[in-house]
Amino acid sequence: MSARENILGRLRRAPAGAPVPLPDVAAWFATTPVEDIATRATRFKANIEAAHAEVHETNAADWPSLLLEIAVQKGLGRLLVGHGTAQAEVLRSQPQHQLKLVSYEQPAATWRSELFENIDCALTAARSAIASTGSLILWPDASEPRLMSLVPPVHFVLLDAANIHADLHAAMTNERWAEAMPTNALVISGPSKTADIQQTLAYGAHGPRELIVLLCHRGAKSS
Amino acid sequence: MSQNQTVHFHPAEGFAERSRAAVNDAHLRRSFRGAMDFLQAKRLSQFPDADELSALRDLGKAIRLHALANLPDLLEQLEAKLQANGIQVHWAETPDQANAIVLDIAHRHDAKNMVKGKSMVSEEIGLNHAMEVAGIEALETDMGEYIVQLAGEAPSHIIMPAIHKTRQQIAELFAAKVPGVAYTDNVDELIRIGRDVLRKKFAAAEIGLSGVNFAVAETGTLYLVENEGNGRMCTSVPKVHIAVTGIEKVVAKLEHVALLNILLPRSATGQAVETYQNFISGPRKPDELDGPDEVHLILLDNGRTQAYADVQLRATLQCIRCGACMNHCPVYARIGGHAYGTTYPGPIGAIISPHLLGLEATYALATASSLCGACVEVCPVRIPITDILIRLRNEAQAASAGKLRGGGRARKPLQSSIWLVWSWIYGQPWLYRIVSWLMSRGRALAPSNQGAWTRSRTPLNPAPQRLRDLLRRPASG
Numbered sequence: 130m131s132a133r134e135n136i137l138g139r140l141r142r143a144p145a146g147a148p149v150p151l152p153d154v155a156a157w158f159a160t161t162p163v164e165d166i167a168t169r170a171t172r173f174k175a176n177i178e179a180a181h182a183e184v185h186e187t188n189a190a191d192w193p194s195l196l197l198e199i200a201v202q203k204g205l206g207r208l209l210v211g212h213g214t215a216q217a218e219v220l221r222s223q224p225q226h227q228l229k230l231v232s233y234e235q236p237a238a239t240w241r242s243e244l245f246e247n248i249d250c251a252l253t254a255a256r257s258a259i260a261s262t263g264s265l266i267l268w269p270d271a272s273e274p275r276l277m278s279l280v281p282p283v284h285f286v287l288l289d290a291a292n293i294h295a296d297l298h299a300a301m302t303n304e305r306w307a308e309a310m311p312t313n314a315l316v317i318s319g320p321s322k323t324a325d326i327q328q329t330l331a332y333g334a335h336g337p338r339e340l341i342v343l344l345c346h347r348g349a350k351s352s
Numbered sequence: 353m354s355q356n357q358t359v360h361f362h363p364a365e366g367f368a369e370r371s372r373a374a375v376n377d378a379h380l381r382r383s384f385r386g387a388m389d390f391l392q393a394k395r396l397s398q399f400p401d402a403d404e405l406s407a408l409r410d411l412g413k414a415i416r417l418h419a420l421a422n423l424p425d426l427l428e429q430l431e432a433k434l435q436a437n438g439i440q441v442h443w444a445e446t447p448d449q450a451n452a453i454v455l456d457i458a459h460r461h462d463a464k465n466m467v468k469g470k471s472m473v474s475e476e477i478g479l480n481h482a483m484e485v486a487g488i489e490a491l492e493t494d495m496g497e498y499i500v501q502l503a504g505e506a507p508s509h510i511i512m513p514a515i516h517k518t519r520q521q522i523a524e525l526f527a528a529k530v531p532g533v534a535y536t537d538n539v540d541e542l543i544r545i546g547r548d549v550l551r552k553k554f555a556a557a558e559i560g561l562s563g564v565n566f567a568v569a570e571t572g573t574l575y576l577v578e579n580e581g582n583g584r585m586c587t588s589v590p591k592v593h594i595a596v597t598g599i600e601k602v603v604a605k606l607e608h609v610a611l612l613n614i615l616l617p618r619s620a621t622g623q624a625v626e627t628y629q630n631f632i633s634g635p636r637k638p639d640e641l642d643g644p645d646e647v648h649l650i651l652l653d654n655g656r657t658q659a660y661a662d663v664q665l666r667a668t669l670q671c672i673r674c675g676a677c678m679n680h681c682p683v684y685a686r687i688g689g690h691a692y693g694t695t696y697p698g699p700i701g702a703i704i705s706p707h708l709l710g711l712e713a714t715y716a717l718a719t720a721s722s723l724c725g726a727c728v729e730v731c732p733v734r735i736p737i738t739d740i741l742i743r744l745r746n747e748a749q750a751a752s753a754g755k756l757r758g759g760g761r762a763r764k765p766l767q768s769s770i771w772l773v774w775s776w777i778y779g780q781p782w783l784y785r786i787v788s789w790l791m792s793r794g795r796a797l798a799p800s801n802q803g804a805w806t807r808s809r810t811p812l813n814p815a816p817q818r819l820r821d822l823l824r825r826p827a828s829g
Binding site for chain 1: 386387390407408411414415417420421422423427428437443493496499512513514518519522539540542543544546547550551555570571572579580582584585589599604606607608609610611621624625626627628630631633634635636637640641642643651653657660661663666
């Protein structure tokens with residue numbers, strides 16, 4: 130008998146308890162009041178800022194110059210961008226900037242020390258976000274791999290303000306996650322942190338020390 | 353690096369001595385008192401609405417009960433979904449089997465370096481020791497776990513492993529153990545030192561090992577939460593990711609995770625959400641540029657099926673490992689995690705450890721409770737911990753071995769006979785009247801040395817007048 134058969138056999142031989150219906154989780158989340166996009170964006174911003182992230186409100190036209198400005202302020206030199214993404218192309222077409230763009234084109238295994246040691250910051254798009262916890266949702270893929278949001282010390286995230294869900298449950302159900310999960314889905318709620326030394330909060334434990342959200346509003350320019 | 357307990361450890365022996373030593377350790381008492389007060393206040397601030405919290409706990413419990421009621425089916429569904437997603441599934445009945453599976457994978461990849469995300473199951477199976485024996489470096493990368501491993505100790509809390517150490521102790525440890533590091537007790541500096549050391553290790557390791565917070569049967573997804581990012585490093589940088597988990601960690605639906613993770617971080621550390629929620633549903637696809645080539649899940653029994661076999665004790669497996677029960681336990685707050693001598697300390701440790709290690713090795717832990725019920729009040733999935741503690745005390749004292757491994761092993765014939773006589777006297781009103789009268793007359797004969805009781809308390813003396821005498825006396829005034 131294999132370990133699998135033994136374990137399943139013991140579980141199946143155990144006395145049945147009272148039958149338990151499938152819990153109605155959706156009903157619980159349905160009780161939260163419906164908010165408009167602007168309110169969700171405000172709540173998202175307040176919550177992720179409370180977790181030590183920076184949020185800059187901008188729009189689809191202005192974010193590249195804003196990003197370059199912030200990068201210069203922070204003294205960042207090398208920015209990792211995705212391979213063949215729209216945001217990488219937009220940045221590349223910006224006139225006269227000092228930021229060196231590095232494209233993530235090769236498997237991480239072939240340039241790992243470069244990735245770990247010589248990249249100052251990275252830019253990725255967020256798929257969507259969550260208002261209730263101030264969280265960004267990323268589905269890393271071939272063009273924006275998962276280490277972009279983890280290894281560089283500063284992470285810029287481009288977020289469309291129209292894509293902010295009320296909570297994680299709304300994100301999962303509205304985007305129908307359960308039908309086809311990606312190899313890796315991430316929900317990120319601030320820069321990396323730890324309180325393992327005497328409950329004292331410190332940022333930049335293993336992941337990014339800084340998380341900078343470029344919150345793009347549609348319609349009228351905000352800046 | 354030295355190691356935690358082996359799986360054959362006998363925590364019941366010496367539990368009383370370790371507790372006494374801990375209670376008399378002023379540093380330790382201050383560390384734990386401070387940490388517990390901090391965590392209790394933070395949790396409370398996250399649940400301002402008592403009615404909402406109550407409803408959330410009902411749902412959390414319902415999700416876990418549903419998962420346990422369908423456990424074998426859900427495990428088979430999980431296995432099928434994971435395999436369809438390209439994740440390899442292994443089953444282990446014992447810690448030795450689990451370690452052998454990890455070693456087998458390591459040998460196939462000729463691996464010498466393993467980085468570890470926080471995993472209490474890996475502590476439970478003594479994985480670091482098994483790797484060390486086989487010549488593989490298994491390095492803890494959670495800051496708290498790294499500190500504890502550097503000190504050659506075991507975690508004293510399931511969420512905050514280094515909670516027993518002060519900043520100064522950690523500063524001294526780093527200065528002594530990390531090459532080229534000068535003494536600093538600045539927390540940011542200490543974290544930066546750990547970050548720099550461990551970054552090199554992440555980049556060099558062939559294997560990343562992690563635990564699992566929930567395994568979703570519906571989608572074949574491993575769900576991991578953390579704040580530091582070391583868990584993500586372990587699951588996305590090395591070419592092989594091995595996850596180990598207990599068989600009870602499965603949930604039926606992806607949306608169940610959304611509800612449980614409202615309860616988990618708030619109950620555990622009083623934060624609204626963890627920094628990283630990591631949903632892993634497969635190894636990297638051919639066109640992906642990072643992520644592991646192989647993902648393995650090891651499903652561990654190690655006594656969990658014994659708890660499952662009993663309808664009352666099955667509730668033990670509802671646990672989502674938040675640690676709120678220990679944060680609110682007056683016993684844990686005073687003796688700390690190491691006194692228990694088990695991987696899982698505190699109230700949850702007292703009720704899960706007998707299944708992992710046998711009641712003969714752990715019966716003393718169930719007695720380390722005043723049954724005040726603080727743990728039951730805060731448990732996010734409403735485990736009836738005190739009822740289970742009483743049940744385990746009875747099983748340990750039972751006349752026959754019963755169904756639990758090591759049952760009846762705490763029974764002492766003289767003590768049992770005394771209780772038998774006691775219950776007989778208390779069951780006969782006429783006899784009770786005579787005996788209590790004799791006791792009140794003969795109170796001068798009560799010994800001043802009453803063993804363990806008088807070690808830290810004044811002796812017990814029968815009252816000069818029985819309650820029935822007092823009640824019969826006419827009311828004065």
